[in-house]
Amino acid sequence: MSELKTCPFCGSRNSAVHLSPDARWHWVECGHCGARGPEVRVMMDVAGEWNRRADYEPLVRAPSDRLAERLKASALNLHEAVEGSALKADLADAGPTPFAGRNKGVNRG
Ligand SMILES: [Zn+2]
Numbered sequence: 001m002s003e004l005k006t007c008p009f010c011g012s013r014n015s016a017v018h019l020s021p022d023a024r025w026h027w028v029e030c031g032h033c034g035a036r037g038p039e040v041r042v043m044m045d046v047a048g049e050w051n052r053r054a055d056y057e058p059l060v061r062a063p064s065d066r067l068a069e070r071l072k073a074s075a076l077n078l079h080e081a082v083e084g085s086a087l088k089a090d091l092a093d094a095g096p097t098p099f100a101g102r103n104k105g106v107n108r109g
Pocket residue numbers: 007008009010011012030031032033034035
């Protein structure tokens with residue numbers, strides 16, 4: 001059996017293989033958060049099933065982190081582009097943004 005990877009949900013190394021009472025099925029369960037891998041026949045590689053999830057789960061969560069990083073980078077790029085261009089003066093001449101005007105309206109009631 002291959003070595004168990006860390007729990008895909010909590011990162012714990014406290015996972016172990018459990019065996020059904022009839023000894024036909026086994027699964028990996030995290031001793032920290034209780035996450036369970038799929039139940040597979042005893043002749044199958046239960047660690048492989050658990051590790052496949054461990055490899056996959058971070059990829060599922062990653063997009064929101066990557067998206068946040070990309071949005072932050074885009075905002076910084078936009079800010080730098082505006083600061084270093086004539087657009088900054090144009091924006092200042094244009095006066096309040098539509099959003100500022102709308103907020104004033106809301107505040108006046
Ligand atoms: Zn866990």
